[in-house]
Amino acid sequence: MLLEIQNLSKVYGVSCGECLDLTGVADDSCICPVCDSVVAMNRVSLSLDGKEVLGIVGESGSGKSTLLQLIYQDQCPDNGRIFYNGFCDRHGVPLNIFEASVSECSVLRNKEMSMIYQNPRMGLNYLFSAGGNIAEKIIGAGERSYEVVRNRVIELMGRLELPTSRVDNYPDTFSGGQQQRIQIAKALSSSPKLLLLDEPTTGLDLSVQAKLLDLIKELQKEMGFAMIIVSHDLGVINHLTDVTMVMKHGCLVEYGLTDQILEDPQQPYTQLLVSSIL
Amino acid sequence: MNESVFAFMDEDAKKEIRRTLLKAVAIPGYTVPFASREMPVARGWGTGGLQITLSLLLKRDCIKVIDQGCDGSVNAVNIRDFIASVSGVKQTFSTREATIIQTRHRIPEHKLAEGQILVFQVPYPEVLTTVEPDTEKQKQMHADSDYSKLWVLLYEDTSQFGDSRISNRYPVEVEDHYVMDPSPIPKYDIPRLNNSPALLLFGAGREKRIYAIPPYTKVEPLKFSDRPFKVETFAGKRCGRCGADNVFLDEVRQGTTSLYFCSDTEYCDSILTEQGDVTGNTESE
Ligand SMILES: Nc1ncnc2c1ncn2[C@@H]1O[C@H](COP(=O)(O)OP(=O)(O)O)[C@@H](O)[C@H]1O
Ligand SMILES: [Mg+2]
Ligand SMILES: [Zn+2]
Numbered sequence A: 001m002l003l004e005i006q007n008l009s010k011v012y013g014v015s016c017g018e019c020l021d022l023t024g025v026a027d028d029s030c031i032c033p034v035c036d037s038v039v040a041m042n043r044v045s046l047s048l049d050g051k052e053v054l055g056i057v058g059e060s061g062s063g064k065s066t067l068l069q070l071i072y073q074d075q076c077p078d079n080g081r082i083f084y085n086g087f088c089d090r091h092g093v094p095l096n097i098f099e100a101s102v103s104e105c106s107v108l109r110n111k112e113m114s115m116i117y118q119n120p121r122m123g124l125n126y127l128f129s130a131g132g133n134i135a136e137k138i139i140g141a142g143e144r145s146y147e148v149v150r151n152r153v154i155e156l157m158g159r160l161e162l163p164t165s166r167v168d169n170y171p172d173t174f175s176g177g178q179q180q181r182i183q184i185a186k187a188l189s190s191s192p193k194l195l196l197l198d199e200p201t202t203g204l205d206l207s208v209q210a211k212l213l214d215l216i217k218e219l220q221k222e223m224g225f226a227m228i229i230v231s232h233d234l235g236v237i238n239h240l241t242d243v244t245m246v247m248k249h250g251c252l253v254e255y256g257l258t259d260q261i262l263e264d265p266q267q268p269y270t271q272l273l274v275s276s277i278l
Numbered sequence B: 001m002n003e004s005v006f007a008f009m010d011e012d013a014k015k016e017i018r019r020t021l022l023k024a025v026a027i028p029g030y031t032v033p034f035a036s037r038e039m040p041v042a043r044g045w046g047t048g049g050l051q052i053t054l055s056l057l058l059k060r061d062c063i064k065v066i067d068q069g070c071d072g073s074v075n076a077v078n079i080r081d082f083i084a085s086v087s088g089v090k091q092t093f094s095t096r097e098a099t100i101i102q103t104r105h106r107i108p109e110h111k112l113a114e115g116q117i118l119v120f121q122v123p124y125p126e127v128l129t130t131v132e133p134d135t136e137k138q139k140q141m142h143a144d145s146d147y148s149k150l151w152v153l154l155y156e157d158t159s160q161f162g163d164s165r166i167s168n169r170y171p172v173e174v175e176d177h178y179v180m181d182p183s184p185i186p187k188y189d190i191p192r193l194n195n196s197p198a199l200l201l202f203g204a205g206r207e208k209r210i211y212a213i214p215p216y217t218k219v220e221p222l223k224f225s226d227r228p229f230k231v232e233t234f235a236g237k238r239c240g241r242c243g244a245d246n247v248f249l250d251e252v253r254q255g256t257t258s259l260y261f262c263s264d265t266e267y268c269d270s271i272l273t274e275q276g277d278v279t280g281n282t283e284s285e
Helices: A064-071 A102-112 A130-140 A146-159 A176-188 A206-223 A234-240 A258-263 A268-277 B011-026 B047-056 B074-087 B135-143 B148-161 B187-193 B265-274
Strands: A003-012 A038-048 A053-058 A079-084 A113-116 A194-198 A226-230 A243-248 A251-257 B062-067 B100-104 B117-121 B172-174 B178-180 B199-204 B209-213 B219-221 B249-254 B257-262
Touching: A003 A064, A038 A064, A038 A079, A038 A251, A053 A064, A053 A234, A064 A194, A064 A226, A102 A113, A113 A176, A130 A146, A130 A176, A130 B148, A146 A176, A146 B148, A176 A206, A206 A234, A226 A234, A234 A258, A243 A258, A243 A268, A251 A258, A251 A268, A258 A268, B011 B047, B011 B199, B011 B209, B047 B074, B047 B100, B047 B117, B047 B199, B047 B209, B062 B074, B074 B100, B187 B219, B257 B265
Parallel strands: A053 A226, A053 A243, A113 A194, A194 A226, B062 B100, B100 B117, B117 B199
Antiparallel strands: A003 A038, A003 A079, A243 A251, B172 B178, B172 B219, B199 B209, B249 B257
């Protein structure tokens, strides 16, 4: 098991204490009728194996980005625990990542996991060169040799099919698809075991999307990292993932092998989703 | 202002600064906020250093003030005269004789000794401002010892120019944790911060920050393991007055030629004195 998520909840706003019970699929809302708080994540449990590829689908506002941000510690939950394989306290007891200190978590963020945001502006620093952005993560993981950093930057750019001659140029001078590739090169620079992708191809031209998705799939096979990818495009989910979870109003509606979810959905909401999009 | 108070500031103000200094010494390289007071010199003219000096001054102290290595420059003279007039302590040009040395932009050439205090005037105390304008994020980065953004600047300069382009205010890492701005001293002085027997104190009046490097502290410039830290060299050049070739030299242009002189004027004088030439003109540029 690489990742174990237990009973995770996240409420935006000052909770009345009843929000989790008063919202969800049955109530057809994620807004608490008592206190108006937004329940972005409602008691979600989930586990992920190493090298497994998990897809998250669901309508806008269903909590997909929130889940990735919680895993990446960009956000703090109101409830719940996340365990990561090998992440233990000094007695060797598995440590809930939300109970760990910032410095204990830095190894998770700098080495073990990487996040790729939908908008490259979230994931890249536009005041640094393309190479500088990739170097930042390599240096953050502890590397202090210039030659090692430089060679790894160039190797990764080549692997992402970016022009290595432009390594010292700024992200603004690259196309949208290329900026996303820079973000991926940066994310992969620490050889993470878990890659989190939040709608990585949304907003790109269709032909650019297809190529980028093929490359991500190829890299995943080659490097063997596990992946959680958020997409509202069931084609992407079908193409890339082993297992799929369907979300609505912060709740996990259905979870299973991607083939089964797409061909034989059990929940009415999933049936609607699959029939309307495919 | 009460002119009869010893060393200009009242005891409460001095006590507060000394408390800040204790905290700074306890956390080497960490910038500690303090309530910077108005001084009879304009902010940006060494008020941070001046407040530290005044708060530490005892009747038996002997004060030296230099500006870019020079005891005789107008700013140095004004500050030294002021300190002497409000405290009555002895003034000196001699690095060896001084107990407290207030400085802008240089560390004296003569090795400092245990018991001596070097007070730096600091214009910009926050080393992270160039890469992170948000002060909350700066604090978090210091707490996590996360300086990868500074390293990226070093990486980019090395990629494009072969080396860091920083000529002064070169970032240094203190005791393997905090990275700090050493004030605008030349790179030549950076290795001289390491393992110093003297107490090094840093004061930024306008920015209201104090920080410190206690004696015998590890101080290292931020640099890649496979790249050397290069300081200014004056290959083949020597001081036009005393002949020294192992010191930091100032270049003085005269028409088409350049003359070089010790930036540390007192060091220059002391070499001349040793050579028996006491007639040397002490006021080189
Ligand atoms: N920082 C925030 N403050 C308040 N509400 C938020 C915040 N982030 C997300 N939300 C709300 O939480 C819900 C889930 O958001 P999000 O996880 O972004 O959904 P998705 O990625 O599925 O579109 C939405 O209703 C959204 O408006
Ligand atoms: Mg989203
Ligand atoms: Zn000289």
